[in-house]
Amino acid sequence: MAPNSDDVGKDVAALKISDEPEKPRADSAAAASTAPEKGDPNISANHMGGDMWVVKPVPGAGYGAVALRKIARGERIMADKPLFVVPTTVNDVKTMSQIIALGLKKASKDQAREFLTLDNAHKANGPLVGTASTNVHPMGGGGATEAGLFLAACRINHACVPNAQNKWRKDLGRMTVHAARDIAAGEEITLTYLPALFPWAERQTILKKHFGFLCACATCSLPAGEKRDASDKRRKDINELDEKLGDGKRIVKHAEAMLHDAWRKLRLLQEEGITDAWVSRAYHDAFQIAIANGDQARAKVFAERDYEATVACEGKDSPEAAQTMDWVKYPKGHPLYSGKLQWKQGVDKIPKDLSAEEFEKWLFKLPPEGLAK
Ligand SMILES: C[S@@+](CC[C@H](N)C(=O)[O-])C[C@H]1O[C@@H](n2cnc3c(N)ncnc32)[C@H](O)[C@@H]1O
The missing domain is CATH 2.170.270.10 (SET domain)
Incomplete structure (x- = not known):
């Protein structure tokens, strides 16, 4: 300041x-x-x-x-x-x-x-x-x-x-x-x-200006070069994906691409070690994509994951967690739900016998060979 x-x-x-x-x-x-x-x-x-x-x-x-x-x-x-x-x-x-x-x-x-x-x-x-x-x-x-x-x-x-x-x-x-x-x-x-999620140089400038210190946390201590650049790029990519996922105009026309963006964002958060509110936000994005396209099965699974992440960061008594539990129990109740759309299916279509890897592929509509990151 x-x-x-x-x-x-x-x-x-x-x-x-x-x-x-x-x-x-x-x-x-x-x-x-x-x-x-x-x-x-x-x-x-x-x-x-x-x-x-x-x-x-x-x-x-x-x-x-x-x-x-x-x-x-x-x-x-x-x-x-x-x-x-x-x-x-x-x-x-x-x-x-x-x-x-x-x-x-x-x-x-x-x-x-x-x-x-x-x-x-x-x-x-x-x-x-x-x-x-x-x-x-x-x-x-x-x-x-x-x-x-x-x-x-x-x-x-x-x-x-x-x-x-x-x-x-x-x-x-x-x-x-x-x-x-x-x-x-x-x-x-x-x-x-x-x-x-700013890159290293910007983080140092902002923290010095507003809080008077240069950060030496584990992420900031990554050696200059390959490792630091990789972290900076992940952060830049997460921000870009976050922005794309916030664009409601794509939610029906580019539904599958958006679901893939949500998958990419979650992978990048995991690689960066980020486990805080960013995770519930990413699952909430994925939930909205599924329900806006009529897919109650995927919406329910995403709402369950959003709920877990919200409870972890806010507590079971949080009003946001209670709201998310409503979508778990009744995804159709969400205002974005339309029963007429391209992915229309009920919660009974959640697959039961898939391996963890196959389940993720089903959930995010990934191609059999997976996605390039
Ligand atoms: C909100 S206070 C945190 C508590 C403070 N360390 C104390 O002694 O009461 C913010 C200040 O803590 C210090 N601080 C916070 N995080 C730091 C970090 N990662 N490395 C060095 N100093 C830090 C800075 O002086 C900053 O202005």
Whole structure:
């Protein structure tokens, strides 16, 4: 964020993907090598971690949240209430400072003091706005109009292939964080601060500008050359496929090509090690393609996979998961369903005796020889 930016509100919440789009971070091996220990009692997040995680110093990144035991994919790591909320539409530092000061007045003295000990990557904007810009999370997906300061969630450091997913749960009034894959005891819990899958050079520029650090996560530590280029290309391809899959005009005319795009996107996510909300989004795309073409059998399978991925990242109690379960039970209920279209078939047509490989070929309408990636 530029010093004294006239677009403070936007900048405060511009980054950190929350509700949409690892390998251990390079330094999480170091975290793993130290025996789990009690965190700093002055860090309020430590009252929330129980036997699951603790906030403690991590090499090269200040404090971070570190798993005290294995955390299985889908386990809820935290459900954090905001200390204060700021609008993302306020455009000047002075007004934003006043809003934060008011918010802090309502907090306990210890919490207000703790807020002022957090990282500030924008010192030119003063302690309140600078610290908030470095630590708030948007409350909702792209275009969120509010951002919150969550004293536990803000301790989670960034990785470009994170092992956890955050989600603003309006229904609970809390920011939840779930394990997006199994996290080993001693491993650091990570989220992505980035709203899209940028290539390496762009990631470094954005993270330095908005959060004041150069990323050395496992993905960023890939050696320059073949491996880094391959990761950059995967990210570029995923973004392009994501855009193509969002083009509703292709959904009937180019249905099969779109289903193949969904397959490619899922393969690339897997190769990149991405297990967070990108996966449910890809299965949701595939579900929409199937149901918009009248295929309830494939739609049901895609909805089941979307449900599994949504529950893992948001919890069983998430309203989105409940909505997805409705499509699992009754795919025809989706507004895009038309019984007249080219792929019309009922849920009874889900094949039962195929090998896993053959089932995937059936599901994504792949040719017998498979698809070029
Ligand atoms: C939201 S805070 C995260 C918690 C913070 N490390 C702390 O000590 O409270 C964001 C700040 O943490 C640090 N940080 C987060 N992820 C990092 C990473 N992958 N490598 C180095 N520093 C990181 C940066 O200083 C960043 O401005």
